[in-house]
Amino acid sequence: xxxxxxxxxxxxxxxxxxxxxxxxxxxxxxxxxxxxxxxxxxxxxxxxxxxxxxxxxxxxxxxxxxxxxxxxxxxxxxxxxxxxxxxxxxxxxxxxxxxxxxxxxxxxxxxxxxxxxxxxxxxxxxxxxxxxxxxxxxxxxxxxxxxxxxxxxxxxxxxxxxxxxxxxxxxxxxxxxxxxxxxxxxxxxxxxxxxxxxxxxxxxxxxxxxxxxxxxxxxxxxxxxxxxxxxxxxxxxxxxxxxxxxxxxxxxxxxxxxxxxxxxxxxxxxxxxxxxxxxxxxxxxxxxxxxxxxxxxxxxxxxxxxxxxxxxxxxxxxxxxxxxxxxxxxxxxxxxxxxxxxxxxxxxxxxx
Amino acid sequence: xxxxxxxxxxxxxxxxxxxxxxxxxxxxxxxxxxxxxxxxxxxxxxxxxxxxxxxxxxxxxxxxxxxxxxxxxxxxxxxxxxxxxxxxxxxxxxxxxxxxxxxxxxxxxxxxxxxxxxxxxxxxxxxxxxxxxxxxxxxxxxxxxxxxxxxxxxxxxxxxxxxxxxxxxxxxxxxxxxxxxxxxxxxxxxxxxxxxxxxxxxxxxxxxxxxxxxxxxxxxxxxxxxxxxxxxxxxxxxxxxxxxxxxxxxxx
Ligand SMILES: Nc1ncnc2c1ncn2[C@@H]1O[C@H](COP(=O)(O)OP(=O)(O)O)[C@@H](O)[C@H]1O
Ligand SMILES: [Mg+2]
Numbered sequence: 001x002x003x004x005x006x007x008x009x010x011x012x013x014x015x016x017x018x019x020x021x022x023x024x025x026x027x028x029x030x031x032x033x034x035x036x037x038x039x040x041x042x043x044x045x046x047x048x049x050x051x052x053x054x055x056x057x058x059x060x061x062x063x064x065x066x067x068x069x070x071x072x073x074x075x076x077x078x079x080x081x082x083x084x085x086x087x088x089x090x091x092x093x094x095x096x097x098x099x100x101x102x103x104x105x106x107x108x109x110x111x112x113x114x115x116x117x118x119x120x121x122x123x124x125x126x127x128x129x130x131x132x133x134x135x136x137x138x139x140x141x142x143x144x145x146x147x148x149x150x151x152x153x154x155x156x157x158x159x160x161x162x163x164x165x166x167x168x169x170x171x172x173x174x175x176x177x178x179x180x181x182x183x184x185x186x187x188x189x190x191x192x193x194x195x196x197x198x199x200x201x202x203x204x205x206x207x208x209x210x211x212x213x214x215x216x217x218x219x220x221x222x223x224x225x226x227x228x229x230x231x232x233x234x235x236x237x238x239x240x241x242x243x244x245x246x247x248x249x250x251x252x253x254x255x256x257x258x259x260x261x262x263x264x265x266x267x268x269x270x271x272x273x274x275x276x277x278x279x280x281x282x283x284x285x286x287x288x289x290x291x292x293x294x295x296x297x298x299x300x301x302x303x304x305x306x307x308x309x310x311x312x313x314x315x316x317x318x319x320x321x322x323x324x325x326x327x328x329x330x331x332x333x334x335x336x337x338x339x340x341x342x343x344x345x346x347x348x349x350x351x352x
Numbered sequence: 353x354x355x356x357x358x359x360x361x362x363x364x365x366x367x368x369x370x371x372x373x374x375x376x377x378x379x380x381x382x383x384x385x386x387x388x389x390x391x392x393x394x395x396x397x398x399x400x401x402x403x404x405x406x407x408x409x410x411x412x413x414x415x416x417x418x419x420x421x422x423x424x425x426x427x428x429x430x431x432x433x434x435x436x437x438x439x440x441x442x443x444x445x446x447x448x449x450x451x452x453x454x455x456x457x458x459x460x461x462x463x464x465x466x467x468x469x470x471x472x473x474x475x476x477x478x479x480x481x482x483x484x485x486x487x488x489x490x491x492x493x494x495x496x497x498x499x500x501x502x503x504x505x506x507x508x509x510x511x512x513x514x515x516x517x518x519x520x521x522x523x524x525x526x527x528x529x530x531x532x533x534x535x536x537x538x539x540x541x542x543x544x545x546x547x548x549x550x551x552x553x554x555x556x557x558x559x560x561x562x563x564x565x566x567x568x569x570x571x572x573x574x575x576x577x578x579x580x581x582x583x584x585x586x587x588x589x590x591x592x593x594x595x596x597x598x599x600x601x602x603x604x
Contacts, residue, residue, distance in 0.1 A: 222517075
C-alpha cells in the first residue's frame, strides 16, 4: 500500500514535467494534492502516514537545499546543521528542558528565523569561496553544529539529547500519538515551500542566482550584488530546513545530536543529484525515491531476509546502496532522473 | 567623464600598465589600440574593478572609483564586455539582458518570494525593455535561445545588449569585432555609432584598424603599458612612432 503512495506521487510529477500545457500540469498537481489530502479518510494506517510525513520532511529539505546548490550553485555539504537548529529550537522551547512550552506554530516561525540567521552567519565567511573550498568549509560547519549540541550538555542534554517534547496542538486539540496531523502539517509546508521555490526561481533573485552560478565575475560586472544574493540563498535555503527540523523533532518527540550527522547532509545532496539539481519537480522525485529506498524497501528487505533465515541488516548498507544508485546515475544519466532543460544542455556540452 | 591619473598595474615583476594618464570626454567614442600584451585589457579590468591599480587613481564623474567594489562601479554607470565572451551561457538571451538590468530593479526579497503586484509590474516592464534592447542589437528573433547556442557574432552583440541593460553612462568594449566577418564588422560600427546617439560614451579596444579609424573621435596607443601616442584617427595614422611601434605596414 505504501508503495502506491510513492509510485503515484512520483508518476504524477514525472508526467506533469512532460506535459507542455501549463494548465494541464496545474490540474494534475491539484488532483494529486486533493488525493493526498483525502488519503487519511480512507486509509487509517498510522505507520503509512508516519513514513509519508518523513518523506515530506525530506522533500522540504531537498527543496531548501536546492535553492542553495541548485539555484545559486553553492555546494553546501553541511545542510543538516540547519535541520538540527530547527529541531533543537523546538526541543529546547517546547519541552520540560527549560520548562518552556511555546506553541508549535510559533516555533515554526522562530525556527525558520533562527535557521536563516545561522544561514547568514555560516554563509558570510564563505562568500569568497567556491566549489571545492566551499564544500569543505560547509562540511566543517555541518560537523561543528551537532558537536556543539553534543557538548553543551547543560542546555541540550548532551549525547542523550532532549526527550518528552510537547505534542503540538491545533486550536486546543493535541496531536496526540497520531501521525496524521503531522502528515497534514508537512503537506501544508510543502505547498508553501513549492510556492516560494517557484516564485523565487522566476524572479529577480532567481535570475541573479542563475547568473552567479554561471559566471560570478560577469554577474558582479552587471551590477549584481553577489554578497547579498548569496546570503539570501543561504538564508532562504536554511529556513526551509528549520521548518523541517521542527516537524521532525515534534513528531519524534526527541532530538539527539546523532540524528543530524554528516550522513543526513549527504543524503539530501544525493536526493538533488539523483532527481536533477536545480529542477523543482526533479528534487521532489529524488527525495521520494531515496526515502522509499531508505524507509520502506530496506526494512522490508530485512524482514524478507529474516524470514529466509538470513541475519543481515540492510540498513547498514544504505550508504552502499546510495553509492551504487549515484554511480549508476552518473554513468547513465548524469543530469538526474528529471533534470531542468538547463542542466541537461550543460552536461551535453560538457560531454561534447 | 573618466579620468586615470598615473595608474600602474604590476603583476609580480611584470609592469602591465605603467603610470598611465588618460581622460575620456563625455559623449565621445575613444579607442585604445596597441599590440597584444600592451595592457589594454588590464586597463579595462582596473576601470571596471576586477583589479585594483598598484598605484594611481581612477575617477568617474569626479568620484574616485578605484576603491569601490565591482558591482558599485557597475551601478554607478560603467558597463563592459569581455575580450573572451562571458555571457551566462545557459540562460536565454533575454535572461542575460534582464540580469544586466538587475541594479535598476527594486524588487526586494519579499517581492521575489511572494510575486507581489509590484514585482509583476516591474518584471513586465523590464522584459519589455530587454526586448527593446535585443531589437536594438538585432537579436529580436532569438530571445529564448541559450546564449551558448548563438553564433559567435550574435554572442558579441548580446554581450553589448546585456551591458546596455545596466544603463551605463560609459560603455567599455574589449575587442568587440574579434571573430566577426566584414559584414558583421560593418554592422558593429553602425551599432557603436547608434550607442553614442543614445548619449552613452564609448571606450573601445580593437585591433581592426578599419573599424577603429571609422568610428573613433580619439585614439590612444599603448605599448608595453605606456601611452606612446594619442590623437584623432588622422593624426594617429601619420604618427611615425605609432607606425614604427605597432601599425607597421598594416596601414601604410
Ligand atoms: N592576472 C594577471 N596575472 C599576471 N599577468 C597578467 C594578468 N593579466 C594580464 N597580465 C599580463 O599583463 C600584460 C598585459 O595584458 P593585457 O592587458 O591582457 O594585454 P592586452 O589586452 O593589451 O593584449 C600581459 O603581459 C599579460 O600577460
Ligand atoms: Mg586584451
